[in-house]
Structures are given as C-alpha cells and as structure tokens.
Amino acid sequence: MTDTVAILLGTKKGAFILDGDGRRNEWSVRGPFCETWPINHVIGDAATGTIYAGGGNEWFGPAVWKSTDLGATWTHSSAGLAYAAGETPIKAVWSLAVGTDCLYAGVEPAGLFRSVDDGVTWTHVSGLREHPSRAGWVPGGGGLILHSIVPHPSDPAKLWIAISTAGAYFTADGGTTWVPRNRGTRADYLPEGQRYPEFGQCVHSLVMAPSGGKSVPDGGETLYQQNHCGMYRSRDGGVQWESIEAGLPSSFGFPVAVHPRDPATVFLVPLNGDIKGRYMPDAKTAVYRTRDGGDTWTAQREGLPQQNAFFGVLRQALATDTQSPAGVYFGTSTGQLYASTDEGDRWSCITDTLPPIYSVETLAISV
Numbered sequence: 001m002t003d004t005v006a007i008l009l010g011t012k013k014g015a016f017i018l019d020g021d022g023r024r025n026e027w028s029v030r031g032p033f034c035e036t037w038p039i040n041h042v043i044g045d046a047a048t049g050t051i052y053a054g055g056g057n058e059w060f061g062p063a064v065w066k067s068t069d070l071g072a073t074w075t076h077s078s079a080g081l082a083y084a085a086g087e088t089p090i091k092a093v094w095s096l097a098v099g100t101d102c103l104y105a106g107v108e109p110a111g112l113f114r115s116v117d118d119g120v121t122w123t124h125v126s127g128l129r130e131h132p133s134r135a136g137w138v139p140g141g142g143g144l145i146l147h148s149i150v151p152h153p154s155d156p157a158k159l160w161i162a163i164s165t166a167g168a169y170f171t172a173d174g175g176t177t178w179v180p181r182n183r184g185t186r187a188d189y190l191p192e193g194q195r196y197p198e199f200g201q202c203v204h205s206l207v208m209a210p211s212g213g214k215s216v217p218d219g220g221e222t223l224y225q226q227n228h229c230g231m232y233r234s235r236d237g238g239v240q241w242e243s244i245e246a247g248l249p250s251s252f253g254f255p256v257a258v259h260p261r262d263p264a265t266v267f268l269v270p271l272n273g274d275i276k277g278r279y280m281p282d283a284k285t286a287v288y289r290t291r292d293g294g295d296t297w298t299a300q301r302e303g304l305p306q307q308n309a310f311f312g313v314l315r316q317a318l319a320t321d322t323q324s325p326a327g328v329y330f331g332t333s334t335g336q337l338y339a340s341t342d343e344g345d346r347w348s349c350i351t352d353t354l355p356p357i358y359s360v361e362t363l364a365i366s367v
Contacts, residue, residue: 003366005321006070007329008051009337010039010359015053017071018350024327024341027350033074034065041316043096044363051363052119054093054105062090062107064119070365080122081105081113095316097149100156106146110137110163112175125175133166133180133199140164140202140228147315148206150223160223160238162203168225168238169199181238188229202228204254205315209263222263224294226256226315228274233294244294249281255318259343260326264293267320267328267344269313280309287318287330289344303347304338311336316359323364331357 007018007027014032021027039055053065053074065076081090088109095106103115105122112125137144145164152158157174160181167182180199187194187201209222223234224244231245231253245251250270259265268288272281280286285304288297311332321327328340335354340347 003323003364005323005327006044006363006365007319007337007339008042008044008359008361008363009331009354009357010042010053010055010316011335011355011357012038013355015039015042015065015071016354017051018337024321024323024339027339029351029354030071032355033067033071034076037063037065038092039065039358040092040094041096041359041361043098043361045098046322046364047098049363049365050118052096052098052103054096056092058091060092062093064093064096064103064105064115064122066119077120077122079120080115080124081107083111083124091143094145095147095149097151099151099159100154102156104149104151104159106149106161108143108145110144110146110166112146112149112161114175127171127176128161128169128178131169131178136200137163137166138200148203150206150208153208153211153221160206160208162206162225164204165200165202165228167199167201168203168206170238181234182241183239184234184241184243185225185227185232186229204228205256207256207258209258210261222293224256224258224266226253226268228252231256231268231294244290247297248288249286249299252278253313254315255313255330257318257320257328260320260322262291264291265343266290266294267318269318269330271312277310278312280311283307283309285309285338287328287340287344287347300340300344300347302345303340303349314358316361317357319360319362321362321364327362329360329362331360333357 009016014036016031042053051067056062063076063078097104105113113122148162150160169178205226232241253270256268286299311334317331336352
C-alpha cells in the first residue's frame with residue numbers, strides 16, 4: 001500500500017484536486033468541481049476519505065458539497081443553512097471543520113452550523129449569535145465571516161472559532177455558551193487606550209498545535225493566530241495571548257499553518273501591510289518558519305519568486321500534509337500553487353493557471 005497526498009483547493013471558480021505521486025514530485029490537476037461555484041473552503045475527512053466543499057454567494061446561496069469517491073461525483077445540500085425569518089440571509093459558507101462527532105460550517109454573516117449526518121442537514125449553533133457581544137460585531141474587509149473553526153481533538157464539547165471582525169470565542173459546552181478569548185491581542189484601528197478590547201479584534205487565521213502541544217489545566221492546547229494587527233501564540237487555550245511577531249517583516253498577513261507533529265514548528269506568509277497593497281514585502285516571496293514556537297523566525301525563499309511578486313495569500317490558502325518530512329503548500333490570489341516537500345527549505349510552483357485560490361488543504365490517501 002502506497003501513501004499519496006491529494007491537495008484540495010477552493011477557488012473563485014469551483015473546487016480543484018491535485019493528485020500527487022508517492023514522492024510528491026509529480027502532480028495532476030482535476031476540476032473544476034462543484035459546478036464552478038465560488039468555493040471558499042475544501043477539506044478532507046482523514047478517517048473516511050470524504051471531501052467537503054463549502055461556498056456560494058448572494059446569487060447561489062450557501063451550500064456544502066460532498067464527494068465520497070475522491071471527487072469523481074458530488075452532491076450538495078443547503079438544508080438548514082438559514083437564519084430565522086427577518087434576519088440577514090446567509091450569503092455563503094466560509095469554513096468547514098470535522099469534529100469528533102459532527103461536521104461544522106462557518107458562514108457569512110457570522111454564525112456556526114453543525115451537521116450530524118455528513119452534511120445532508122444542518123442545525124444552527126445559536127448560542128454563538130446569542131452572545132451579548134453580537135451587537136458590536138462589525139464586518140472586516142471581507143465581510144462579517146466566521147472563517148476559523150478549531151475543534152478540540154478529543155473533547156467534542158470544546159471548540160474555538162474566529163470571526164472577522166469580532167475576535168476569537170470558545171465554548172466548553174458544545175456551543176450553548178461562549179466566551180471571548182482575545183486578551184493580549186490588539187486592535188490598532190481603535191482609538192488610543194481602547195486597543196485591547198474584550199472583543200472586536202480582526203483575527204485572520206486561528207489554528208491549534210498538534211497533540212504534542214503543551215496541555216493546560218482547562219484541557220486546552222497551544223494555539224496560534226495571525227491577526228490583522230500581529231502574530232500571536234497562546235499556551236492556555238486562548239485565555240491569554242502573547243505577541244510573537246518580532247523578526248517578521250510585517251505585523252500583517254492572513255494564513256498560518258502548523259506542522260502535523262511538532263507544535264513548535266509554524267509557517268506563515270506575511271504581507272506588506274493592510275494599506276500598502278497587501279502583497280509580498282518588497283515584492284519578494286517568502287514563507288516564514290519558526291522551529292521554536294515563534295520566538296525566532298527565518299525566511300524560506302529558495303525556489304520562490306524574488307521580484308515582481310505582487311500577489312497575496314488568503315487566510316485559508318496555506319497548509320501542511322502529514323508526510324515525513326512534512327509538505328507545505330500555499331496558493332495565491334493570482335492562481336499559482338507552490339509546494340515544498342522538505343518543510344519549507346525548497347519550493348516549486350506546481351501549477352500556475354488556476355483561478356484565484358481561496359483555500360488549500362491536504363488529504364492523505366492510501367492506494
């Protein structure tokens with residue numbers, strides 16, 4: 001039996017799948033799938049091999065697509081993906097996550113839905129939008145979106161989410177009640193003296209370190225977040241955050257990805273700033289890597305464009321695989337997909353003719 005990797009892409013014009021050989025040296029592209037809907041996030045369930053794709057817009061409405069045969073055929077459902085009558089209609093699904101006992105979907109306007117039948121029907125996790133802070137949630141540049149969903153790896157009652165622009169929230173009771181977890185993250189766009197609010201921060205990406213991460217008394221894990229205003233680490237499940245942006249070329253960027261086994265190895269792609277064009281600093285591409293949890297960073301550039309790199313990398317467009325050494329992949333706003341099979345030391349462009357890439361995830365396959 002041979003292990004291979006599939007790269008799952010969400011793009012402006014549907015979902016795509018790249019199939020790799022056993023050495024991850026050769027790739028073939030399949031797609032577009034999902035009838036070329038705008039697809040914001042594509043994920044794979046490692047336990048079953050099922051692929052899910054979430055997307056839509058004001059014209060199509062929201063839906064989650066599903067394939068149980070590695071992309072050969074697809075079905076989709078929006079059953080239950082709706083708020084109560086009189087509320088702003090849901091525009092699209094923005095994020096997906098496989099929990100220990102269900103499937104989650106984050107939507108715009110920000111809210112969370114749960115499916116216990118593999119995406120056929122959906123139920124609103126209403127406790128989040130019932131939080132007293134909801135009246136103060138405001139849209140970020142991409143809208144009011146729930147873009148990050150982080151299930152606890154073993155406790156189905158615990159879950160972290162992030163909303164742009166509302167911040168990070170945590171539930172310990174399956175979504176009935178929620179608490180903001182933003183202490184230590186700043187909001188530079190607020191007036192002086194108000195830049196560390198309880199909520200209202202613009203989180204861009206929120207991820208959890210693998211199970212080797214430092215456990216804390218409440219059962220949480222080490223978390224990392226790329227914020228509109230800095231890069232942060234929490235060693236207590238988000239109760240307190242600390243800045244780890246020293247050594248980076250910018251405090252601004254969108255995606256962050258963790259190593260599949262080493263909780264201290266993290267990858268991110270800084271951009272040049274929120275009002276400076278949002279492209280590669282000095283138009284030179286680099287993926288920044290830390291081996292010590294963010295205390296120090298190094299720029300990995302070999303094989304990446306070092307001039308005229310005026311593209312961006314969006315919040316869900318950076319991922320790792322589970323191979324050894326780990327592969328790292330990122331997609332650009334201009335349709336290029338870059339890959340490293342040695343944890344970021346060297347890079348190659350494996351396709352450059354796709355639509356703008358919204359998300360990158362991986363799925364291990366045994367054939």
